[in-house]
Amino acid sequence: MPDFVPHTREDMDRMLKFLGLNSTDELFASIPAAIRLAGGLDLESGLSEADVAVELATIGAANLATGTGGTGLVCFAGGGAYDHEVPAVTRALAGRSEFVTAYTPYQPEVAQGVLEALFEYQTFISRISGLPISNSSLYDGSAALVEAVNLAVAETGSSRVLVSTGIHPRWRSVLATFAKGTGHQIEAVRLIDGVTDWASVTGNQAGCVVVGYPNYVGAIESLASARSLADRLGALLVVCQDPVSAGLLKSPGTGGADVVVGEAQAFGTSLSFGGPYLGFLACAERLVRRLPGRLVGETVDLTGKRSYVTTLRAREQDIRRERASSNVCTNETLMAVTAAIQLGWLGTAGIREIAIAGARAANYARKRFAEIPEIQFATAAPMFREFTLRLPIAASETIDLLLEEGYLAGIALKEGYEGTDLEETLLLAFTERRTKEEIDHFVAAVRKVAVR
Amino acid sequence: MPDFVPHTREDMDRMLKFLGLNSTDELFASIPAAIRLAGGLDLESGLSEADVAVELATIGAANLATGTGGTGLVCFAGGGAYDHEVPAVTRALAGRSEFVTAYTPYQPEVAQGVLEALFEYQTFISRISGLPISNSSLYDGSAALVEAVNLAVAETGSSRVLVSTGIHPRWRSVLATFAKGTGHQIEAVRLIDGVTDWASVTGNQAGCVVVGYPNYVGAIESLASARSLADRLGALLVVCQDPVSAGLLKSPGTGGADVVVGEAQAFGTSLSFGGPYLGFLACAERLVRRLPGRLVGETVDLTGKRSYVTTLRAREQDIRRERASSNVCTNETLMAVTAAIQLGWLGTAGIREIAIAGARAANYARKRFAEIPEIQFATAAPMFREFTLRLPIAASETIDLLLEEGYLAGIALKEGYEGTDLEETLLLAFTERRTKEEIDHFVAAVRKVAVR
Amino acid sequence: MTQPILRPGAGRASSAPLVGNESEPTLFEFSSPGRRAFSLRTTAIPALRADELIPAEHLRPDALELAEVSERDLVGHFTRLAHRQYSVDLGAYPLGSCTMKYNPKSCDEAAALRSFASVHPTTPVHAVQGWLQVLVELEEALCKITGMAAATLQPAAGAAGELTGLLLMRAYHEARGDNRTRVIIPDSAHGTNPASVTLGGYEVTTVGSDGRGFVNVDQLKGALGPDVAGIMLTNPNTLGLFEEDIVEVARLVHEVGGLLYYDGANLNPILGVVRPGDMGFDIVHMNLHKTFATPHGGGGPGAGPVAVSPRLADYLPGPRPVRDRSGSVGFSLELPPHSIGRVHSYYGNALVLLRAWTYIRLNGADGLRRVADMAVLNANWLRERLRGVYDFPYDRPVMHECVISVSTLKRTTGMRALDVAKRLLEFGFHSPTVYFPLIVDEALMIEPTETESPETIAALADALIDIAREAEREHAQGTQLTSSHAPTSTPVQRVDEARAARRLVSTYDARH
Amino acid sequence: MTQPILRPGAGRASSAPLVGNESEPTLFEFSSPGRRAFSLRTTAIPALRADELIPAEHLRPDALELAEVSERDLVGHFTRLAHRQYSVDLGAYPLGSCTMKYNPKSCDEAAALRSFASVHPTTPVHAVQGWLQVLVELEEALCKITGMAAATLQPAAGAAGELTGLLLMRAYHEARGDNRTRVIIPDSAHGTNPASVTLGGYEVTTVGSDGRGFVNVDQLKGALGPDVAGIMLTNPNTLGLFEEDIVEVARLVHEVGGLLYYDGANLNPILGVVRPGDMGFDIVHMNLHKTFATPHGGGGPGAGPVAVSPRLADYLPGPRPVRDRSGSVGFSLELPPHSIGRVHSYYGNALVLLRAWTYIRLNGADGLRRVADMAVLNANWLRERLRGVYDFPYDRPVMHECVISVSTLKRTTGMRALDVAKRLLEFGFHSPTVYFPLIVDEALMIEPTETESPETIAALADALIDIAREAEREHAQGTQLTSSHAPTSTPVQRVDEARAARRLVSTYDARH
Numbered sequence A, B: 001m002p003d004f005v006p007h008t009r010e011d012m013d014r015m016l017k018f019l020g021l022n023s024t025d026e027l028f029a030s031i032p033a034a035i036r037l038a039g040g041l042d043l044e045s046g047l048s049e050a051d052v053a054v055e056l057a058t059i060g061a062a063n064l065a066t067g068t069g070g071t072g073l074v075c076f077a078g079g080g081a082y083d084h085e086v087p088a089v090t091r092a093l094a095g096r097s098e099f100v101t102a103y104t105p106y107q108p109e110v111a112q113g114v115l116e117a118l119f120e121y122q123t124f125i126s127r128i129s130g131l132p133i134s135n136s137s138l139y140d141g142s143a144a145l146v147e148a149v150n151l152a153v154a155e156t157g158s159s160r161v162l163v164s165t166g167i168h169p170r171w172r173s174v175l176a177t178f179a180k181g182t183g184h185q186i187e188a189v190r191l192i193d194g195v196t197d198w199a200s201v202t203g204n205q206a207g208c209v210v211v212g213y214p215n216y217v218g219a220i221e222s223l224a225s226a227r228s229l230a231d232r233l234g235a236l237l238v239v240c241q242d243p244v245s246a247g248l249l250k251s252p253g254t255g256g257a258d259v260v261v262g263e264a265q266a267f268g269t270s271l272s273f274g275g276p277y278l279g280f281l282a283c284a285e286r287l288v289r290r291l292p293g294r295l296v297g298e299t300v301d302l303t304g305k306r307s308y309v310t311t312l313r314a315r316e317q318d319i320r321r322e323r324a325s326s327n328v329c330t331n332e333t334l335m336a337v338t339a340a341i342q343l344g345w346l347g348t349a350g351i352r353e354i355a356i357a358g359a360r361a362a363n364y365a366r367k368r369f370a371e372i373p374e375i376q377f378a379t380a381a382p383m384f385r386e387f388t389l390r391l392p393i394a395a396s397e398t399i400d401l402l403l404e405e406g407y408l409a410g411i412a413l414k415e416g417y418e419g420t421d422l423e424e425t426l427l428l429a430f431t432e433r434r435t436k437e438e439i440d441h442f443v444a445a446v447r448k449v450a451v452r
Numbered sequence C, D: 001m002t003q004p005i006l007r008p009g010a011g012r013a014s015s016a017p018l019v020g021n022e023s024e025p026t027l028f029e030f031s032s033p034g035r036r037a038f039s040l041r042t043t044a045i046p047a048l049r050a051d052e053l054i055p056a057e058h059l060r061p062d063a064l065e066l067a068e069v070s071e072r073d074l075v076g077h078f079t080r081l082a083h084r085q086y087s088v089d090l091g092a093y094p095l096g097s098c099t100m101k102y103n104p105k106s107c108d109e110a111a112a113l114r115s116f117a118s119v120h121p122t123t124p125v126h127a128v129q130g131w132l133q134v135l136v137e138l139e140e141a142l143c144k145i146t147g148m149a150a151a152t153l154q155p156a157a158g159a160a161g162e163l164t165g166l167l168l169m170r171a172y173h174e175a176r177g178d179n180r181t182r183v184i185i186p187d188s189a190h191g192t193n194p195a196s197v198t199l200g201g202y203e204v205t206t207v208g209s210d211g212r213g214f215v216n217v218d219q220l221k222g223a224l225g226p227d228v229a230g231i232m233l234t235n236p237n238t239l240g241l242f243e244e245d246i247v248e249v250a251r252l253v254h255e256v257g258g259l260l261y262y263d264g265a266n267l268n269p270i271l272g273v274v275r276p277g278d279m280g281f282d283i284v285h286m287n288l289h290k291t292f293a294t295p296h297g298g299g300g301p302g303a304g305p306v307a308v309s310p311r312l313a314d315y316l317p318g319p320r321p322v323r324d325r326s327g328s329v330g331f332s333l334e335l336p337p338h339s340i341g342r343v344h345s346y347y348g349n350a351l352v353l354l355r356a357w358t359y360i361r362l363n364g365a366d367g368l369r370r371v372a373d374m375a376v377l378n379a380n381w382l383r384e385r386l387r388g389v390y391d392f393p394y395d396r397p398v399m400h401e402c403v404i405s406v407s408t409l410k411r412t413t414g415m416r417a418l419d420v421a422k423r424l425l426e427f428g429f430h431s432p433t434v435y436f437p438l439i440v441d442e443a444l445m446i447e448p449t450e451t452e453s454p455e456t457i458a459a460l461a462d463a464l465i466d467i468a469r470e471a472e473r474e475h476a477q478g479t480q481l482t483s484s485h486a487p488t489s490t491p492v493q494r495v496d497e498a499r500a501a502r503r504l505v506s507t508y509d510a511r512h
């Protein structure tokens, strides 16, 4: 068993003696004997690092990981979790122990590294969202959405929340769960041909309107119509953005969003079985005092040297307690630093390149699928890099069958689409990592299993 | 194609203009036109990082790497290249870019990191070898042997070199190659039952006597007899030590060695298909001015603060040129730093533990093999953690057959043992990474393929 | 030292922190049009123009400008930033309530394993049996450690765990038609507790501490009633003291039908010693990123699983990984009958959970108990060395951390807790947590953790003593306290926090 | 800054370089009996005692004492050491003749691939086809780059390559019964060249340089004769100048039956521009660790392949990987008919070779040519900015590096090349190579490499100019030169080299 505790027997004895104690048990004298654990934990004994590595290799072999031809499943699944390129340089820099083993930058004098990286992250997110203020991370896309809705409700005083069904169905689930505490009234607004039917909304007030851009089923929604609905209802417009799309599409900020949130796993974080990911949240200047989470600001030190520090701290739970704008404390800083590195790697040309490469791959695949008469597209709305297919067999069955062919063949729409025409359609996503050869073989494989 | 050169078109133009040039071709005006390469290099175009990663994964799949059950070949091969435990901490620390991307510590003011780590490495090697002086690395075991022999010849003035056949056969080959330049007369001294037959040596002078400890075929040689031969011949005693054995065996320094050399790959360096490895060389105090390679010494800075610096530099090629003690310049510093980390991880208890674990595994396997009447041991000499088997079929065939069973079944003795009774015997090596289960299955597999 | 005479443009080059204390320019200042670091796979897909792919009205008219730097400058920049960042790997980090222990490097390698890290979260259940095994085994281990019946691994951090726990409390009461409105919290509680209570739709009732530093049981009795949904307690509390009346407190809360919530953010001192379940708690959240080997990453990620007693198990978030009962696969997903729903898009912060699994496997029962023993020994040993130098507001043996006060020194010398913290940086240690818990004046909350050696703890104590003596000496001499303007040897000196808030510049674009 | 008052014992704790400039104690000073970091596999092998395994007379009587530290202290120690170490990743490193370029991080990942890194070197040929493919393809690429016929990848560094090349030279001559005794080397040669010549069993004949900085052809003619085995040249030479008379030199040497050896340690400037083979060279060694993406590792490892013209191919070390002609496997091993034998135990520094293969794949023909173009552009641009400030001893356009001199400044101000180098550290740059080549007085040999941006080069030039101006100003004012005792802001100041040699302490044990 490895021992991560340095104390030798002599150390222990010497220290106990200094404290006037005879045993470590006496350290716990303040704990009533009746409730102390007799007999120790019911866990196995510790194993060596090598033993655990062998064990993990065995357990890991029972997972089908994504990869490129031969090395893993070729991934056509997305839905907020994308198979993007992560270069060695991102791994090397984000893995530096100074970033990995630091705490929240409470002492700016010795935390300029993390602070400046977060300042850069905030700048990137501000540009991507088209809004001037970005916090320095939230848990993931769903958490960012929840925070945005809380912010909007607090700002408008109205707890009516209109959520497009084009929002990630699991994020809608999470929103519904937390609404049980806050008491927000969440109303789902249906999709017609992949696009939100805002016209179906009645009433004349609301706290916020939430739309996806592009939405979960791949369609590029009109922000203008969401904006005018929000205006009519006195609501804030919250846009859930696929941040990769910003390489090609107008930014939600210019489209009238008050708050932009989303999942930024695409920027340097591995698929990770769903976490840790990176929620981002940007907002208009006037909303900054309601911003959830940490915010880094530029300032100077005693000598006038440029420095960074967490700022507007009075919003936060440790100071404002029950009246804080959010309860968030630990966030996803390391992923935000990772994103800053990855966005630095991509740069101006790279973000456009991965955006257009995804769009081209989707466009190419769509043309190939269009050649198969038995397969239909579930929507005709303009898309960015995702689309949905209606197949002769259920989407979930298709996915199971294609695992054996070496593909993660997308996501079967179910949860959140029960009873709609999208149920059991197959949502496909494309990134710059998909090649023509992979797509050609994939289309053939889909035909083989689904068209019988 | 990735571009590791930062210059933009505008940068280039601006810089060329400053130089009064119109094109980059003009930078090369001093190269006679007749010999300039027309048409560029006959190589393919560059590929992206991702493309190359995919290609390397494919090429790598054509290698059978070592590993533990299921993940690779279970390794019973040694012969200077051992499958020892390398913990995550060694990889993490030795991989720090400050160590990896530094040059030789020419400016000690900004190189205390590498210098202090090498000082620690030298201390470790000195204790392992039992001699007071260690240099800060050589290419590998064979290079260290060559340097030791050169040192001994220079010191004694005699170029007669007596080398036990128990020395690594490939190191003997390398020694023979370089002797063509130096003109040393290398004489091989035969083994009898695995142990050097020093009695067969005639004559009354020599420059050095070279013995393995333990030797290549696993036997623990008597240093006393080698020492008395050296004394008789006025030669230096050079011992090739398996440094792992120092956890259990007497150090060669106390056994009378003047110079101790060896391969220290065992301390934190992966098998690496044979390189880069780590040659070490330690010597007696009186020989320090003949020491090949860099040496780090302790000193103080202007303010009296403890500091480290490369020292006795006048031995080296950049200062002494054709009269230098060696031509070595670039060495294996990163592996020496790795070894310092790994030896820090092992510590006093760990070095003993890996030594005895290897010895126990070898002992256990030997007992298991002893149960198979068709299999004999090639020598009866006391062993540390390696021994040789004589099988009903050739060792090389055994190895080929066992690859398919998931084993790297040792090394077939050929080169360097032609015509001896050891030819086509199987040399097996054991480390702390071999389990009882692996050995049991291995013995059964050997019986299956070799005893028919 | 003589300051090198750097020209303005030189900031764009490679000023290294090792050999100077210049600011590191932002990535944007390194940017030069056309420079690039990225390269992508060769796909052979037809290179259609953007307007052939997407209707022109959706396309952005301009480029999205990020930064244009070479891989070399990217590496130089972030390496130099890293050299401006203190971290556990560099030295002791005794931030109270943060458990900044050393985390084994093998856990980093576990989290980097491709067979875990490259798995898409929607991969069908039968293709992620390895992952589900890890999650189920971790849940089981956490239940054994806390003495609870079942757990959810979904919450992404402690605060998310708290809110999840409060929603479980709410679901439990609502299921019995019981509409309760208040949750009790002691005044020493961590800030996330009251913030979570509000988000859980409850009102906070604060109870004070008694002279011993424990929940004031009399005040508690007064605060309890049929409208109390529950109480949130940290035990050991944020003073580092074990709530000795816990059994009584549990009885009182349960008597009025309330539930007991255990803020287990700092589980270090109770590992194998005592279990929240045995204290009477119904709900426990844990910060795996403190106790179980996830380095803090400069502020995250974390993982805040919530374990519950049997009567709350049916409300847990779901779907959740379980040992399959059908027998066709080893592990499957199950939605608890009265689940409150999802609190995370997928399974929680999976790679953090994998680290925790690995850490528990490495340590085992004995190792975890040793963590508790030495964490508590270190804290008490450190504290005892400071006796007579700093104030001990609640002077009792502590658990994993101690809270001392600079009150007297402030009165006698003018030195504040903040000054001590800042001065300590120059001795090569990170500062303790300052001004928390709120009930201690000029508080320094020190958590040495079990991974620091006695030599390190002794040096830390010596440094704190030196700082006190220095202030006394300087005050006696009538000179300005060194600590009042420390640190001066750090990459930057004390920063102007007020200015940062007054003139908010939170992006590079806002700078101009 | 005010120095923190550290007690002696505090050195054992976590003093961090970020926040102080204390020495870092050695690992031995952190050692405490019984502490440990290691853990090993559970093997279930009977735990016999040492004397049951090995005859007692061979067993050491005492324990081999290394150090006894926790994993935490190990990490703290080496992380703090790393923070005392300048590196390319931190900033520009313009050491002449060392090609301290930035190396792509993807090459690090290539070298860490288990399918390459975990292969035992004695694994049978048919089970290492991937490795052999890489080696053969690399050999082919290097031959194309140098214009040679075949190569050995065995030599572990440049110096080993030189000696290998000289043994090839010897074998070639000896095969023709031709016993030659001398090898010619210019006075500007790198120190390894003469040292290797001696080890190759030859005598060194030095020829001087002419006024242009080139090999003095007249002297060369005088030195040539039938006893000359060959000449070793660096081209561009160590002044950074291309030997314009190379074709004539080659003719002269070949005329007397000698061979031309090309020291290709610095191949950067000729990639895709000109090939040693086309210049008339017979033998070329390359330093893959300079040109082809192996970071220097603080002094190694490297790889020094040697490529040769057709007439020398049969003498190459072996066995060597080749494309198999039998067809049963793709690649096999072959011993050249007149092989000089092994110069390395296995295949050379294989993981370094894999990095080089990767780097060449990434760059391709165009990328490599761009390396040459920008390496040369940077060197010339830098040099031109320094005109008038430093001396230009051989004032001609240079290739990848330039050698300037501090001669005049030394005369006028007293500042030496060493002072400039030391002062430059405080500007955030590593120093150039000093006092080499030997034929230039007060030499600074500067190689910016292609991976540094113009902004960085400009800042470097500015710093060098500032240093000169500072010295002039200070000299005029009659004050002590700042550069004469620089650097003062580094982890240590100028060290006492004489003392290190006088009182040799090269191990911790020698300290006492």
Ligand SMILES: Cc1ncc(COP(=O)(O)O)c(C=O)c1O
Residues within 6 Å of the ligand: A328, A329, A330, C097, C098, C157, C158, C159, C160, C190, C192, C193, C234, C263, C265, C266, C287, C302, C304
């Ligand atoms: C006592 C206590 N409770 C709750 C939390 C909140 O946990 P987290 O930061 O993971 O949200 C913390 C950590 O900061 C804490 O120390």
Ligand SMILES: Cc1ncc(COP(=O)(O)O)c(C=O)c1O
Residues within 6 Å of the ligand: B328, B329, B330, D097, D098, D157, D158, D159, D160, D190, D192, D193, D234, D263, D265, D266, D287, D302, D304
């Ligand atoms: C010109 C020249 N030749 C030879 C060498 C020797 O190469 P190595 O250090 O790899 O032995 C070097 C490198 O230092 C060099 O610069």
